[in-house]
Amino acid sequence: LIISLFFAALLGGAAYLTKSTKDRIKKEETTVPDKVEYTEPEVISAETMYKRVAKKLKVKEPDVFTAKYQKAAYSLVEKYKKATKYTFDAPLLIVNPYGTNTTGLYIYFRHSMRVNTKYMVSVKEIDGDETLNRGSFSAALYTNTTGMTLAEQEGLIIGLIPGEKNYVSVYIYDENDKMIGKAGYKIDVPESESVAVKTLKANHDREVSQLSEGLYAVFGLSGGSRDVGHILFYDNYGMVRAELPMTDRSAAYELSLGFVEDKLFYPISANRFVLVGRLGKIEKFFKLESGASIFGDVAVNSSLRKAVAFAKKDGNDGIYSIDILEGKTKKIVSLDKLFASYYKSGGSKLKFTSVQFINDNDLLVSEKNTSSIIRINNVFRNPSVKAVISGTGELNVSEFKKVFYTKEGDFANQKNQDTAYINKDANLGSRKYQLIVFNNNSRGNNSFVYRYTVDEEKMTYTQDNSVELPYSFESGSASLNNGYLVAAYTGSGSFAEYNPDGFKLADFSFTGGKTAYRVFKYGMKGSWFKK
Numbered sequence: 001l002i003i004s005l006f007f008a009a010l011l012g013g014a015a016y017l018t019k020s021t022k023d024r025i026k027k028e029e030t031t032v033p034d035k036v037e038y039t040e041p042e043v044i045s046a047e048t049m050y051k052r053v054a055k056k057l058k059v060k061e062p063d064v065f066t067a068k069y070q071k072a073a074y075s076l077v078e079k080y081k082k083a084t085k086y087t088f089d090a091p092l093l094i095v096n097p098y099g100t101n102t103t104g105l106y107i108y109f110r111h112s113m114r115v116n117t118k119y120m121v122s123v124k125e126i127d128g129d130e131t132l133n134r135g136s137f138s139a140a141l142y143t144n145t146t147g148m149t150l151a152e153q154e155g156l157i158i159g160l161i162p163g164e165k166n167y168v169s170v171y172i173y174d175e176n177d178k179m180i181g182k183a184g185y186k187i188d189v190p191e192s193e194s195v196a197v198k199t200l201k202a203n204h205d206r207e208v209s210q211l212s213e214g215l216y217a218v219f220g221l222s223g224g225s226r227d228v229g230h231i232l233f234y235d236n237y238g239m240v241r242a243e244l245p246m247t248d249r250s251a252a253y254e255l256s257l258g259f260v261e262d263k264l265f266y267p268i269s270a271n272r273f274v275l276v277g278r279l280g281k282i283e284k285f286f287k288l289e290s291g292a293s294i295f296g297d298v299a300v301n302s303s304l305r306k307a308v309a310f311a312k313k314d315g316n317d318g319i320y321s322i323d324i325l326e327g328k329t330k331k332i333v334s335l336d337k338l339f340a341s342y343y344k345s346g347g348s349k350l351k352f353t354s355v356q357f358i359n360d361n362d363l364l365v366s367e368k369n370t371s372s373i374i375r376i377n378n379v380f381r382n383p384s385v386k387a388v389i390s391g392t393g394e395l396n397v398s399e400f401k402k403v404f405y406t407k408e409g410d411f412a413n414q415k416n417q418d419t420a421y422i423n424k425d426a427n428l429g430s431r432k433y434q435l436i437v438f439n440n441n442s443r444g445n446n447s448f449v450y451r452y453t454v455d456e457e458k459m460t461y462t463q464d465n466s467v468e469l470p471y472s473f474e475s476g477s478a479s480l481n482n483g484y485l486v487a488a489y490t491g492s493g494s495f496a497e498y499n500p501d502g503f504k505l506a507d508f509s510f511t512g513g514k515t516a517y518r519v520f521k522y523g524m525k526g527s528w529f530k531k
Contacts, residue, residue, distance in 0.1 A: 038185060041093060041185050042093070044095070046190070050099065056075075057072050064098070065099075085110070095187075097281075100244060101156065102244075103162055104280050106155075107154070114150055114175055115151070116147075118140045119159075120137065120138040121157070122135075123165065132198075134239060139157075143530070145261070153172075155279070156280055158233075158528050160241075162190065162243075163192065166188075197240070197511060197512070199239050200508040202237060202506060205507075206499075212497065213523055215522060217522055218233070220516060221514055229246035230243050231244040242528075247269040253270050255294075261302065262278050263276060263277050264276045271311070273309075284324070286322050286327060288311055292312065293313070295317075296309070297353065297356075299363070300357075301357045304360055306322065317334075317335040317352065319333035321380065338376070338383060342394075342399075347370075353418050356422060362377045362379065364420065366418065366437075368417065371392045371414055372394075373389040387456070388404050391413035391414045392413075408460045408461065414437050414441075415439060415440065417439050418475055419437070425480070431455065432457075436485070437478065442473060446471055447469045447491075450465075451463070465502065467487065467502060469489045470494065476488050476490050476518075477519060479520050481523065484499055488519035490516060492509065494508060
């Protein structure tokens with residue numbers, strides 16, 4: 001009996017040791033080391049990619065913004081993907097494969113498990129100055145619309161800084177959101193001549209973590225020596241994280257962008273637009289009729305798959321529609337005809353600046369010279385002016401008297417406002433809505449952001465609150481990002497973010513006397529980053 005008990009204990013101990021050993025081995029196999037080891041992987045540079053596309057097209061200097069170039073670049077990327085079995089430790093890496101995102105890093109690999117990917121980008125210094133490096137940039141790679149884990153990972157890493165050695169840390173997670181792997185890459189990104197400002201002067205009134213998520217999109221940056229236009233994106237530290245180049249330099253069309261599912265829609269010249277997929281490939285091109293050129297906002301209705309833009313032809317102002325599905329463009333509103341009675345009464349030239357879809361048929365536009373915010377109904381069939389909120393009353397001619405709204409309360413009206421947008425997150429009922437107005441206020445020493453509540457049934461508007469800003473006679477913008485106010489005041493070349501309670505969280509300014517025409521903030525989830 002004693003001998004039997006001895007062997008039973010021995011076998012039990014052996015079994016325990018075997019299980020412990022198996023658990024330890026399993027843990028060692030799945031435990032991710034704390035430190036990321038950075039390697040210098042093989043990276044296909046943007047220059048190399050461009051040269052190979054040029055060779056394929058048999059053209060010395062092909063135009064990136066053509067269907068032929070995009071098709072050739074795509075075929076090369078697909079060829080690379082099939083040439084090697086790319087793994088997490090040795091992925092396919094291409095800088096700016098389609099020429100549409102200067103520092104976007106395309107990554108592709110397959111894994112034995114279904115995974116999701118996150119990444120972090122950091123640098124040690126900027127232009128040789130360590131003090132300019134304020135923080136790293138982290139995001140979740142956008143690989144599919146559902147956000148599900150996939151064995152095949154393909155996406156665009158955002159956040160690399162031009163002219164610097166970038167340290168890219170990549171992390172993969174299993175279906176239970178457990179980290180199962182890390183990798184690090186050291187990547188040199190060439191200087192971008194067009195990115196004149198890599199870091200903004202940043203003043204944080206609160207912790208950076210209190211700022212809203214997303215990137216500040218800067219439109220119409222002036223004072224550079226570049227020959228092309230672009231949209232620049234900065235993070236909450238004021239560090240540049242992306243650049244979308246355009247075909248030529250003109251602040252007239254560097255105004256805004258829109259989203260259609262996971263794609264970006266924006267103008268690349270005075271009369272051309274593109275629809276860009278999540279990997280940077282241009283999927284569609286659009287062009288206004290010959291002679292027409294953009295002069296103001298672009299607004300996108302993602303459910304309709306349509307966009308509208310202010311454009312001018314032969315001296316006549318209009319609103320043009322772009323059918324994103326069919327690729328067709330046409331003039332839908334003649335602004336000169338719509339406001340003919342005002343012009344006949346001797347009115348001066350109108351200046352339209354911002355436009356926004358209210359619903360699938362109606363638009364809200366801002367007109368600067370008469371300080372008017374105007375609702376235009378039935379824009380695709382029989383456009384008519386439905387409502388006017390005027391700071392001066394200049395549009396109060398006979399045709400529009402019945403649609404003039406009355407101010408309720410004691411407050412100063414907007415004057416020469418540059419933007420007016422509806423806050424669609426404000427749930428005020430079917431006949432009320434909230435307006436966010438950038439009041440340039442040409443009568444005073446400061447500009448303001450006004451928040452109006454508009455009552456369509458009573459045809460009145462009231463002021464809920466106002467935020468005083470530095471003076472900005474021309475340009476500027478005010479918009480919301482998840483309830484957080486982003487205001488750009490171009491007079492001082494700065495912009496700021498405020499929390500929903502109205503407290504300023506941070507302000508950013510450009511160096512060298514540069515100013516921006518507009519600044520908005522976009523979360524970019526479902527286009528660059530995982531939802």
